[in-house]
Amino acid sequence: MTGTARARVRRGFGTCTALVATALVVVTALVGGSAQTSAAAENAFYVAPDGDDANAGTLEAPFRTLERARDAVREINSNMSGDIHVYLRGGSYPIESTVEFGPEDSGTDGHRVIYSAFENETPVLETGxxxxxxxxxxxxxxxxxxxxxxxxxxxxxxxxxxxxxYQDVRSQGCYGEYTVTAGQAPWAWESGTECDGAMYALADVPEIDDNVEDIEIQTATTWTTAIVGVRDVTTSEDGASRVLLLQQPGAAIAAGAFNGNFQIRGNHKLMNAYEFLxxxxxxxxxxxxxxxxxxxxxxxxxxxxxxxxxNGVQTALRIAGTSRTERVHDLSFEGITVRHTDWNLADVDGASFKQAQQGNIINSAYVHGNFHVYHYRNVDLQPAAIEVTSAANISFERNRVEHTGADGISLINDVVDSQLTGNVTRDVGGTAINIGHPQHVYIGDATADNKEKFPADVEGAPTNIQITNNYVYESAQLFLGSAAVAAYFVDTLAFEHNVIEKTSWAGISMGWGWWNFNGSPGSIEPGNPTTVARNNSIRYNTFIDTVNDRNDTGPVYTLGAQPDTVISHNYIDGVRAGHTYGLHADEASAYITFDSNVLDISEGVTYTINSEDWGSKHHLTVTNTWATVWNKYANDPPDSLIEPIMVFPDGVWPLEGYAVTVNSGLEPAYRDLLGPGATLSPDHVLPSSVEVDPSVASIPIRGTGDESATIWLAPEGTTRFAAGDTMTTATGDATSIAVPRRPGTYRLFVVTASGDVAASTDLVRRSGPLEVSLTADPATLDAGGSTVVTASIENLTGDRLSGLRAAIDVPEGWSAVRAGKPVSPVLAPGATASASWTVTAPASFSEPVSRATIEAALTVRYDGMEYAEDRSLTLTALNPLTSLNGYGSVASRFAEAGSGYAILTSGTDMWQDGAGSFDEYGAIYDDDAVGQDSTVTARVTHLDDTNAWAKAGVVIRNDVTAAGASAGYAVMVVTPGNGVSFQWDANGNGYLDSVSSVGGVRAPAWVRLVRSGNDVSGYYSIDGTTWTKVGPTVALAGIAATQDGGLVATSHAAGVTGQFSFTDFSVS
Structure with missing residues (x-):
């Protein structure tokens, strides 16, 4: 997997831990005397797989089932004088129906009822x-x-x-119609017509006769998937296509949905037929x-x-009160494994399907318009292996939930003052941990006929929930649009010190409602904003290899206003390139602070932090962010503070950023959940790379949990360890280690008591006594021009440095002459110095743009040793533009050599829409060269990937140099990520506003504009011989008799300069 900005081994725990090993919880076994009397006196019952429910529930005569123990607790919990313990012996407990806990099962008088694993044993609630x-x-x-x-x-x-x-196929499109009339059934909320089937090539889908109603079709959209059932497999009337008729009304509900809907056309995944095996x-x-x-x-x-x-059981444990005044309370579950739950998708009138806008919800009504207007009453949650609702003071600690048919643990409605601590979820079909429900947008708003799920006296937002030290591994295995952790409208949720590893979509999704309930004039309830979500925190978590399949999200994803919410000190380790983000504050996110987060992500993500001004976002604060890449949208949200990201492309963090990584994830008392193989791994001990200056004596690390092991910092490849200037050591349970005194690069090694040695992927770099930066002013110059290159030097130590020397090296044909005095050989503690040279480029080049690497070498003596520091920079030299004119509406540079041209420019865009009017570009042009019948042609040989919509190509315009706007405007351009694009000014106001594109084409490519009278057409070619028309021929309003024609480019990234290169330009 490509998950970082550099190639290295991902540090996920799942690959080095035996996840089948069950986490243990240590409890005290209370041994009683005779039968029931003793059990009550000791407040303890025992359950064992080989027990008998006719027994007394003692250690010697245990019950057989959890239900029998629960019933025994009911007999003695009305007036408790101490906690009641129910101990489950190790082994498998078959669960054939959901085990229910109600208000009558609560602890009383300030005491708890605790269901826990017997010491060092693993009870399994087996629903398989x-x-x-x-x-x-x-x-x-x-x-x-x-x-x-x-x-x-x-x-x-x-x-x-x-x-x-399964079998992946391409749908040929719609077959037949299925019509819905509003009110025809409880699920028919609106009227509409959807496809009744899908067609496929006969060669792609075989004839299927058996169990056809078990077949499913899955389609994907940007951030989720949808699944519908099949009712029959047949052949079209003309015999040309295989037809899969869909189960109705489920398929209509899924296809007609507002977003995330089933796609009747495109790529289909056909599932669940023997013919696909x-x-x-x-x-x-x-x-x-x-x-x-x-x-x-x-x-x-x-x-x-x-x-x-x-075996058909969707939920193994359900803890459910009946209202806000009749909650289940004071229950604990510890050290129990739940596995193999079931779910066969949603069922509406016998139709099987799964569709949702996003996340772990299911749509159950035909709604093809704006589903926000229904206050999300058309959706519900997927079932979970453990469900909690109308409950208080519930705790789950060191349990395991694995191999589920849908979700893992779900705290649904009116769950307050409760904790999930030190649990492990693995291989969960949907969301591993859910908190809340989409319908909590307003609390207590149920009426007799508004279809609200929760009655007014039952509904309550989850409040004061602590989710800490949990290991969430491999979620969304069946439903790819599910976040590993989903929190809807929640109040005072603390999600801290967890590890989330391997997700399909988001790591954690928090919030709901978008901008639709912000109380604004265009919202669903103007003047009545939702105020439920608030006071939440996502802190000190580790996210590993998230966003692996679906798009338009990040490891942390937020929606809607959440006052006083803080997202801080999280370590994000791995997000792939694509339509992905490091952190994603999505629509209407507001009053949220992001602080001190570390993002080790691919350089190909869309944005490091999605914090643009789209979608009614406001009042966002983003500070102290370290990342391997900085991609940012041009505009910040209103009333927001978005500090520049501190970028470290190699992922070697300063000490402050490294400290975030080492303190993220599970706290020491819960690291055993990762397994001994994980905690002994050097990549666990040193979770990321760090660079320290000479003043730093030691760095924090994570202990191995094994005091008999030894930890070393030593040069790469070390096999024999001995403490000295280049090696330091610490015990296996140490939480810090000294950094070797000599500057250099070191690996962390773990040496076990048996002598096994393992080295870290990451490194520790001790910098030398000098901080050196090399700059050029200007960095871009003309052929034959000069620039001043300066080495700026700082003494990082508290001591006097001596023997300081500085020299520079330039390529052949370039020259360098010292500017000013040589640097002083002595540098006082903390002092700065500089050395400068005048560097001159050759008089001409054979290419429009030439680049030269300038190298500086510095040496100094410190603490009895000589240190060397090397720095380099790249200068760009431009051959002069002589045959044509150059103009930039933003700062631009131009070059020419032979038949080649280059434009160096930036620019927000050349485009006008609802987001604004932009006309920022650089152009090389021939004035008044385009007449009534003209062709403008060029080959785009290169464009920097400053944005997927960066543009380079040919332009015609009444006046290329007109500031802001000019009529008769059309371009034919190549882009890095959106193919070739013909764009024109349709209304004559001088801005490009219409587009037709062809995807999959990248530079080098030929582009052409053809003018015939007032009509203009766009073309592209791969070889310059065979031309393909793009879009329609258009009449340009306001086009002049003669126009400027030329080459044009924009980086589509304000303030970011790119290079755009061309050859074979002509106007004929």
């Missing part, structure tokens, strides 16, 4: 069925009997999730034959494999 009796069916396909009434969406082989057999790791369940088929990998032994299928 083990499958045995595997036989070879056909080659690598094996089969086994399974008595199950419904389709099967999940199978687990040797603790790994298998996938439904063709790759290792795939499965299919034949409901008719009661047989499950699995395509095994060569390394798998089905005779010995452990295979489980879910």
């Amino acid at each position: 069925t083990e499958i045995t009796g595997w036989t070879q069916h056909d080659g690598s396909i094996w089969s086994a009997p399974l008595d199950r009434a419904d389709k099967l969406r999940a199978l687990y082989v040797d603790d790994r999730r298998a996938v439904m057999a 063709d790759e290792p790791g795939e499965f299919y369940y034949d409901r008719t034959a009661k047989t499950v088929y699995y395509y095994k990998a060569a390394s798998e032994d089905m005779a010995a494999a452990s295979v489980f299928a879910p």
